[in-house]
Amino acid sequence: MNRFLATGLALLLALGPAWASERLRYVALVDGGRQAGHQLVETGEDGVTRVEFVFKDNGRGPELQEEFALAADGTYRSYRVRGESTFGAKVDESFSREGSLARWRSTSDAGEREVDGVALYTPLGGTPAVFSVALGALAARGDAGLPLIPSGTLRARRLAGAEIRRGEETRSVQLLALTGIGFTPQFAWATTGERPRLFAFIFPGFLQLIEEGWEANADALEAQQKVEEGKALVDLQRRLAQPLRGATLVRNARVFDSEKAQLGASADVLLRDGRIVAVTAAGGGGDADRIIDAGGRVLLPGLFDMHVHAGRWDGGLHLASGVTTVRDMGNDNATLQQLMQEEREGTLLSPRVVAAGFIEGESPMSARNGFVIEDLDDARAAVDWYAANGYPQVKIYNSFPRRLLGDTVAYAHEKGLRVSGHVPAFMRAQDVVDLGFDELQHINQLLLNFFVTPDTDTRTLERFYLVAEKTAGLDLDSQPVQDFIALLAEKRIAVDPTLATFEFLHQRDGELSPIFASIEDHVPPDVQRSRRVAEMDIPDDATGARYRESFAKLVEFVGRMYRAGVPIVAGTDEVPGFTLQRELELYVEAGMTPAQALQVATWTAAGISGVRDDRGSIAPGRRADLILVDGDPTRDIGDIRRVALVIKGETAYAPAAIHAELGIKPFTEAAAIVPAGR
Numbered sequence: 309m310n311r312f313l314a315t316g317l318a319l320l321l322a323l324g325p326a327w328a329s330e331r332l333r334y335v336a337l338v339d340g341g342r343q344a345g346h347q348l349v350e351t352g353e354d355g356v357t358r359v360e361f362v363f364k365d366n367g368r369g370p371e372l373q374e375e376f377a378l379a380a381d382g383t384y385r386s387y388r389v390r391g392e393s394t395f396g397a398k399v400d401e402s403f404s405r406e407g408s409l410a411r412w413r414s415t416s417d418a419g420e421r422e423v424d425g426v427a428l429y430t431p432l433g434g435t436p437a438v439f440s441v442a443l444g445a446l447a448a449r450g451d452a453g454l455p456l457i458p459s460g461t462l463r464a465r466r467l468a469g470a471e472i473r474r475g476e477e478t479r480s481v482q483l484l485a486l487t488g489i490g491f492t493p494q495f496a497w498a499t500t501g502e503r504p505r506l507f508a509f510i511f512p513g514f515l516q517l518i519e520e521g522w523e524a525n526a527d528a529l530e531a532q533q534k535v536e537e538g539k540a541l542v543d544l545q546r547r548l549a550q551p552l553r554g555a556t557l558v559r560n561a562r563v564f565d566s567e568k569a570q571l572g573a574s575a576d577v578l579l580r581d582g583r584i585v586a587v588t589a590a591g592g593g594g595d596a597d598r599i600i601d602a603g604g605r606v607l608l609p610g611l612f613d614m615h616v617h618a619g620r621w622d623g624g625l626h627l628a629s630g631v632t633t634v635r636d637m638g639n640d641n642a643t644l645q646q647l648m649q650e651e652r653e654g655t656l657l658s659p660r661v662v663a664a665g666f667i668e669g670e671s672p673m674s675a676r677n678g679f680v681i682e683d684l685d686d687a688r689a690a691v692d693w694y695a696a697n698g699y700p701q702v703k704i705y706n707s708f709p710r711r712l713l714g715d716t717v718a719y720a721h722e723k724g725l726r727v728s729g730h731v732p733a734f735m736r737a738q739d740v741v742d743l744g745f746d747e748l749q750h751i752n753q754l755l756l757n758f759f760v761t762p763d764t765d766t767r768t769l770e771r772f773y774l775v776a777e778k779t780a781g782l783d784l785d786s787q788p789v790q791d792f793i794a795l796l797a798e799k800r801i802a803v804d805p806t807l808a809t810f811e812f813l814h815q816r817d818g819e820l821s822p823i824f825a826s827i828e829d830h831v832p833p834d835v836q837r838s839r840r841v842a843e844m845d846i847p848d849d850a851t852g853a854r855y856r857e858s859f860a861k862l863v864e865f866v867g868r869m870y871r872a873g874v875p876i877v878a879g880t881d882e883v884p885g886f887t888l889q890r891e892l893e894l895y896v897e898a899g900m901t902p903a904q905a906l907q908v909a910t911w912t913a914a915g916i917s918g919v920r921d922d923r924g925s926i927a928p929g930r931r932a933d934l935i936l937v938d939g940d941p942t943r944d945i946g947d948i949r950r951v952a953l954v955i956k957g958e959t960a961y962a963p964a965a966i967h968a969e970l971g972i973k974p975f976t977e978a979a980a981i982v983p984a985g986r
Contacts, residue, residue: 331348331349331350331351332348332349332350332519333346333347333348333349333519333520334346334347334348334349334436334437334517334518334519334520335517335518335520335523336363336515336516336517337515337516337517337518337523337526338365338514338515338516338676339514339640339675339676339677340676341523341526342676344363344364344365344369345361345362345363345364345365345369346360346361346362346520347359347360347361347362347435347436347437347517348360348361349437355377355378356375356376356377357375357376357377357378357437358373358374358375359372359373359374359375359435359437359438360372360373360374361373361374361435361436361437365675366673366674366675366706366767367673367706367767367768367769367771368394368395368396368768368769369394370391370392370393370394370399370433371391371392372389372390372391372392372399372433372434372435373389373390373391374387374388374389374390374434374435374437374438375387375388375389376388376438376441378441379405381426381445381448382441382444382445382448382503383405383426383427383428383429383441383445384403384405384428384429384441385404385405386402386403386404386405387401387402387403387404387429387431388401388402388403389401389402389431389433389434389435391433392845393433393841393843394843395769395772395812395843395844396769396773396843396844396845397415397817397841397842397843397844397845397846398415398845399415399433400414400415401413401414401415401431401432401433401434402414403429403431403457405423405429408422408423408424409421409422409423410422410423410427410429410457412429412457412458414431414432414433414817414841415817415818415841415842416432416817416818416837416840416841416842417432417818417837417840419458421457421458423455423457425455426445426448426449426454426455427454427455427456427457428441428442428445428454428455428456428457428462429456429457430456430457430458430460430489430834432837432838432841433841436506436509436517437506439496439505439506439509440498440504440505440506442454442462442486443464443484443496443498443504443505443506444503444504444505446462446463446464447502447503447504453488454488456488456489456834458833458837459833459834460488460489460832460833460834461488462486462487462488462489463486463487463488464484464485464486464487465484465485465487466482466483466484467482467483467484467485467495467536467540468482468483468532468536469481469482469483469500470482470483470497470525470528470529470532472522472525472528472529473524473525474521474522474524474525479499479522480499480500481497481498481499481500481507481508481529482497482498482499482500482504483495483496483497483498483529483532483533483536484496484497484498485540489834490832490834490835491624491625491832491835491970491971491972492621492624492970493540493621495510495533495536495537496508496509497509497510497518497529497533507519507522508522508526508529510526510529510530510533512530512533512534512537512620512640512643513639513640513642513643513644514640516529516530534646537620537621538620538650538655541620541621541650541655541656541657542655542656544624544657544969545654545655545656545657547969548624548657548961548962548965548966548969549654549657549959549960549961550959550960550961550962550981551958551959551960552579552582552598552932552955552958552959552960552981553581553597553958554580554581554596554597554598555578555579555580555585555595555596555597555598556578556579556580556596556597556598556599556600556932556955556981557576557577557578557579557593557594557596557598557599557600557984558576558577558578558579558593558600558602558607558934558936558955559576559590559593559599559600559601559602560574560575560576560590560601560602560603560604561574561575561576561577561602561604561605561606561607561936562574562575562602562604562605562606562607562940563575563577563587563607563926564606564607564608564609564903564906564910564926564942565925565926566608566609566906566907566910566911566924566925566926567907567911567925569901569903569904569906569907569911570903570942571606571903571940571942573589573590574589574590574604575587575588575589575590575607576588576589576590576591576592576593576594577593577607577926577934578593578594578596579932579955581958582931582932582957582958583929583930583931583932584926584927584928584929584930584931584932585928586928587926587927587928595984596984597983597984598981598982598983598984599981599982599983599984600936600953600960600979600980600981600982601979601980601982602936602979603979605936605937605938605952605979606936606937606939606940606941606942606947607926607934607935607936607937608630608906608910608926608934608935608937608941609910609911609914609923609924609925609926609930609933609934609935610630610631610632610633610659610910610923610933610934610935610954610955610956611629611630611631611632611633611878611888611909611910611913611935611948612631612632612633612634612635612877612878612909612910612913612914612917612924613626613631613633613634613635613659613878613879613880613884613885613887613888614634614635614637614804614877614878614879614913614916614917615635615637615749615804615806615879615880615881616634616635616636616637616879616880616881616884617636617637617638617639617881618634618636618639618644618647618658618661619647620647620650620656620658622658622884623651623656623657623658623659623884624657624966624969624970625883625884625885625886625970626658626659626884626885627657627658627659627885627954627956627961627963627966628885628951628954628961628963628966628967628970628972629884629885629886629888629889629949629951629963630935630937630948630951630954630963631659631884631885631888632659632660632923632933632934632935632954632956633659633660633661633662633913633914633917633919633923633933634659634660634661634662635661635662635663635664635879635913635917636661636662636663636664637664637666637703637749637804637879637881638664638666638675638677638678638703638705639663639666639677639678640677640678641665641666641677641678641679641693644661644663645697647661648661648663654959657961657966659956660923660933660956662700662917662918662919663694663697663698663699663700664699664700664701664702664703664728665678665679665690665691665693665694665699665701665702665703665725666678666679666702666703666705667679667681667687667690667691667702667703667704667705667708667716668680668681668705668706668707668708669681669682669705669707669708669709669712669732670682670707671707671767673706673707673767673768674705674706674707675705675706675707678690679693681708681712683712684712684715684716687712687715687716687719688716688719690702691716691719691720691723691725692723694725695723695724695725699725700725700726700917700918701720701725701726701727701728701746701747702720702725702726702727702728702729703728703729703730703749704716704717704727704728704729704730704732704740704745705729705730705732706730706732706733706766706767707732707733707767708729708732709732710732710734710735713732713735713740713743714743714744717743717744717745718744721744726746726747727744727745727746727747728745728746728747728748728749728802728804729745729747729748729749730749730750730753731748731753731756731757731766733764733765733766733767734762734763734764734765734766736756736757736760737753737754737756737757737792738757738792738795741795741796741799741801745801746801746802747801747802747803747804747877747916748801748802748803748804749804749806749879750804750805750806750809750810750881751775751803751805751806751807751810751862751865751866752771752772752775752810752862753771754792754803754805754865755775755779755782755862755865756771756774756775757792758778758782758788758789758792759774759775759778760774772813772844773844775813775858775862776813776814776844776854776855776858776859777854777855777858778858779857779858779859779861779862780854780855780857780858780861782861784861784864784865784868789865793868793869793872793874794872796869796872796874797869797872797873797874800873800874800875801874801875802874802875802876802877802916803866803869803874803875803876803877804876804877804878804879805862805866805876805879806879806880806881806882806891807862807863807866807891807894807895807898808822808823808880808882808887808888808890808891808893808894809880809881809882809887810859810862811823811859811890812842812843812844813844813855813858813859813862814844814846814852814855814856814858814859815842815843815844816842816846816852817840817841817842817846818840819840819842820836820839820840821839821840822890823839823882823883823886823887823890824836824839824886826946827886827949827975829973830967830972830973830974830975831971831972831973832971832972863894863897863898864898866894866895866898867895867898867899867900870895870898870899870900870904871899875912875916876895876908876912877908877912877913877916878891878892878895878905878908878909878913879891888909889948889949892905892906892908892909892945892948893945893946895908896945901942902941902942902943902944902945903942905945906941906942906945906948910924910925911924911925931957932955932956932957932958933955933956933957934954934955935951935953935954935955936951936952936953936954936955936979937950937951937952938950938951938952938976949975950975950976951963951975951976952976952977952978952979953978953979953981960981962978962979963975963976963978964976964977964978965978
């Protein structure tokens with residue numbers, strides 16, 4: 309599970325149970341029906357509900373013990389949750405309400421406030437069970453919405469119903485869309501009646517949490533949910549997309565030359581039917597159906613995020629941040645194929661997708677996206693499928709068998725596919741480079757090269773804690789480090805460091821995630837609060853200082869690789885859009901100029917993705933994937949957040965409108981598109 313999904317579940321499922329049954333059990337199924345956890349909910353004669361929630365996938369996951377009691381209005385009278393988060397941080401959170409006084413305390417915040425009437429506390433570290441409290445309290449409120457503590461209002465809308473079966477038993481359930489928490493709607497299957505509760509929570513392509521005994525219905529519910537989500541997504545695209553059929557003139561823009569990493573003089577850029585026709589000196593643009601007056605703004609090629617696990621609701625955040633192409637680095641194959649088809653058809657608010665085929669080895673700790681293989685025939689069949697479906701590369705994952713790696717890499721190369729990935733367990737980064745990898749993902753996978761032993765199982769949380777503990781003491785001028793960087797440069801091994809994602813290594817409880825630190829006032833209060841929660845177990849100041857020093861060396865290591873000639877690509881594996889902007893800031897901290905960081909996210913990325921003839925630069929014949937930015941991000945990389953307009957082929961998007969739709973305060977006004985002759 310990627311960190312954005314893990315964080316989203318902690319935030320969005322933190323809403324909880326009120327039902328009559330004394331004991332209820334859920335099972336958590338991932339990727340093809342493998343059980344990866346459970347949730348046991350018991351309500352005692354004392355009126356207290358106790359919940360045990362355990363979820364383990366890809367060597368990590370939360371373990372939580374939760375208990376609460378409800379007031380007459382169905383909201384929490386008292387609440388407590390303890391345990392460990394996905395990455396091992398301590399969870400200890402409580403809430404109480406006496407009369408109108410509400411108090412809460414977590415590892416990252418504490419507060420109290422006077423509350424009039426009905427209001428529901430939203431835990432930061434809650435279990436999926438707490439969906440049900442919200443559903444019951446909402447049902448009692450009708451269409452009024454449910455005020456939240458500390459802030460916000462929760463609403464639910466019924467999208468569809470379904471009849472499900474267990475032997476001779478039948479049951480009616482309903483799909484609800486919940487809004488008011490996070491950036492996008494969340495979907496839950498609930499029971500019907502006056503006091504609905506959670507029946508299933510489904511994250512299509514990844515997770516099915518469903519009442520035990522009803523698992524046979526999960527796939528059908530997922531399929532129906534995807535249809536209903538699709539209807540909402542089509543409507544979102546329809547409302548936010550601005551067609552640019554025919555000819556469009558972008559007038560008086562300072563054009564960024566991504567190949568040379570430099571900003572040119574003012575120019576006119578003529579577009580027709582989704583392609584760039586001409587780039588001329590300002591004033592010589594030619595006839596067009598409509599005009600976009602750039603007013604001296606900077607025009608860049610659309611940005612690439614080279615490490616995502618694409619979801620159908622991610623597109624708004626990507627596009628509003630100027631990301632017009634993403635590289636998917638591991639997904640459920642059917643889910644990704646559907647998403648890519650919807651993007652091509654123009655029905656989905658989404659960047660373009662470059663797909664990397666996911667191949668994992670069979671083990672109790674396997675991530676089960678893509679293909680999970682046991683022998684060389686399986687591996688070759690997976691490579692064949694990806695090659696036949698137009699994937700330019702494959703990604704090897706943590707449990708891939710060492711004995712099969714060399715032959716699999718060679719076979720992928722025979723088929724014309726690049727090979728990238730994590731370093732499989734019990735191997736070092738240098739080993740996979742020697743076996744023919746073209747690219748490595750994640751900065752921790754590189755630094756583990758200097759810390760692991762043959763017995764280190766990097767499928768566990770060791771792959772994070774070893775790097776946090778030991779990098780501070782690593783001499784970057786030592787011969788082993790210098791030799792390793794030289795090897796990467798000599799073999800032109802691309803590196804996708806995802807630095808911004810790994811700032812969780814040093815973030816402590818109460819500190820706002822650096823991804824959001826400079827834009828705190830722009831995002832909703834519930835998002836601000838959720839992003840003050842630490843993910844690592846950092847027990848004291850000395851540990852915190854050491855982990856912070858380790859992260860600083862990770863940044864320095866990226867700078868050293870870049871200066872040595874190692875190709876760097878900008879990927880995230882975290883919250884869309886905002887994380888890429890932070891990633892580019894960290895590249896500047898590592899020693900790149902702002903223009904070089906932008907080059908990494910455009911020209912370099914297009915080359916590694918194999919699409920440089922199509923996009924990644926502003927030149928005649930290239931696809932019209934462009935972003936218009938206020939300020940000058942070639943001087944101040946922070947200006948990359950001030951995107952005034954995004955053009956993706958024959959469609960334009962106003963980031964201000966997208967952000968307003970997602971509850972985000974816009975960063976700049978939208979650039980106007982007007983008919984020619986006005």
